[in-house]
Amino acid sequence: MILLFILLCYGLTNIVVNESIFKGPVYYLRNKHKIIDNLLGCSTCLGFWVGLLMAIFVPVPILVGSGLFNLILYGIISSGAINIIEHIKIRIGY
Numbered sequence: 001m002i003l004l005f006i007l008l009c010y011g012l013t014n015i016v017v018n019e020s021i022f023k024g025p026v027y028y029l030r031n032k033h034k035i036i037d038n039l040l041g042c043s044t045c046l047g048f049w050v051g052l053l054m055a056i057f058v059p060v061p062i063l064v065g066s067g068l069f070n071l072i073l074y075g076i077i078s079s080g081a082i083n084i085i086e087h088i089k090i091r092i093g094y
Helices: 003-016 021-033 032-039 041-058 068-092
Strands: none
Touching: 003 032, 003 068, 021 032, 032 041, 041 068
């Protein structure tokens, strides 16, 4: 289940940051505010928020006791996994 969660988070983050499918809306939002520009241009940063939102909307197992801490933990897992995937892509020249 965690692997599927990571793949979903990576896919969504990759589409927003690197692909052209949402190019128009992303370009519009990035020009509105510096914070949004930084967020949408950074796969690690956006990955945290994608993971947090995915943990809210996708049924995921509870890793620890508190609901809020669980959401933050899933955001961290998503961000870290996306960071690792991005570094692997750079290493293999993709």
